[in-house]
Amino acid sequence: MAAFADLHVASTDQQVLQDVFQTAIKCFDWLAVNTFLTDLKGKGKKGQQQNQICQPEPVELTDQTRQLLKVEGRKVRQISRLTALLDDTTNTHKLVSPEVQAFDLLAVQPTNEAAFKLACCTLEVDIIVLNMTEKLSFYIKRPLVNLAIERGMHFEILYSPAVRDSTFRQNTISNALQLTSVCKGKNVIVSSGCEKAIELRGPYDLSNLGLLFGLSSPQSKNAVSKNCRAVLKHAEARKMMKSVVGVVKSSQLSPGDQWILDSKRPLSALPQTTQEIEQPPAKKGKT
Numbered sequence: 001m002a003a004f005a006d007l008h009v010a011s012t013d014q015q016v017l018q019d020v021f022q023t024a025i026k027c028f029d030w031l032a033v034n035t036f037l038t039d040l041k042g043k044g045k046k047g048q049q050q051n052q053i054c055q056p057e058p059v060e061l062t063d064q065t066r067q068l069l070k071v072e073g074r075k076v077r078q079i080s081r082l083t084a085l086l087d088d089t090t091n092t093h094k095l096v097s098p099e100v101q102a103f104d105l106l107a108v109q110p111t112n113e114a115a116f117k118l119a120c121c122t123l124e125v126d127i128i129v130l131n132m133t134e135k136l137s138f139y140i141k142r143p144l145v146n147l148a149i150e151r152g153m154h155f156e157i158l159y160s161p162a163v164r165d166s167t168f169r170q171n172t173i174s175n176a177l178q179l180t181s182v183c184k185g186k187n188v189i190v191s192s193g194c195e196k197a198i199e200l201r202g203p204y205d206l207s208n209l210g211l212l213f214g215l216s217s218p219q220s221k222n223a224v225s226k227n228c229r230a231v232l233k234h235a236e237a238r239k240m241m242k243s244v245v246g247v248v249k250s251s252q253l254s255p256g257d258q259w260i261l262d263s264k265r266p267l268s269a270l271p272q273t274t275q276e277i278e279q280p281p282a283k284k285g286k287t
Helices: 014-024 063-072 092-096 113-121 142-150 160-164 166-183 203-212 217-222 226-240 255-261 274-278
Strands: 005-010 030-037 077-086 105-110 127-129 154-158 188-191
Touching: 005 014, 005 077, 005 154, 005 188, 005 226, 014 030, 077 092, 077 113, 105 113, 105 226, 113 127, 113 142, 142 166, 154 166, 154 226, 160 166, 166 188, 188 203, 188 226, 203 217, 217 226
Parallel strands: 005 030, 030 077, 077 105, 105 127, 127 154, 154 188
Antiparallel strands: none
């Protein structure tokens, strides 16, 4: 049985979240509670401290739900996610702060072409989400999308706004068709972005909905399963990637480092002290 995920559940009142989770856990194995950040500067009003970015509290499931999951042999993983509104390319340093990196998933929502280009080319995030409820102010260019795909990033389509309003539905379908046409259906995930349980749809309904977004049948299923797992793996790799590898040409090695290239040299003959490493071995004179 395939494992399905909804990587965007709006962070609202705990009671509302419980209702959403009670409905969603019947179909999904991963659920991400999203915190939306409208200002990367994080500044409060005059005389106040900067706003603190706090992770959402875990949703407590009822005993009846826990027992149902135990009988079915299923586990539901709760994930924290942060989505930052990206309208100014000069404030992206906030994304590398510890409080932001503490979230399991990191997404950005660019509002202009410069921000979209920065997100695709430079930023270390997992998801790029566009506001598809209104006409985009820029064209989605294929080279930028292909670069983002090569970097392992995914593009997200939210369907719950299309459930709420007919105008939103028209714009969402139009913008989704533009996106899937450019990326050819690759690295696309479909999430709810729901604020109420009534806005949720099951994964098999989403597979049919993906056809309206320009995805093929296999791509529609991957958008709520395989691609979501790829996003989670990308997020884990992003957090674990702390080391740097440098490359130096052999011709640029100092005389004291030439021993690295001498694979036939016995281990006992390798330099043992810092002074011996820094200085080349003395040449033996003729006797």
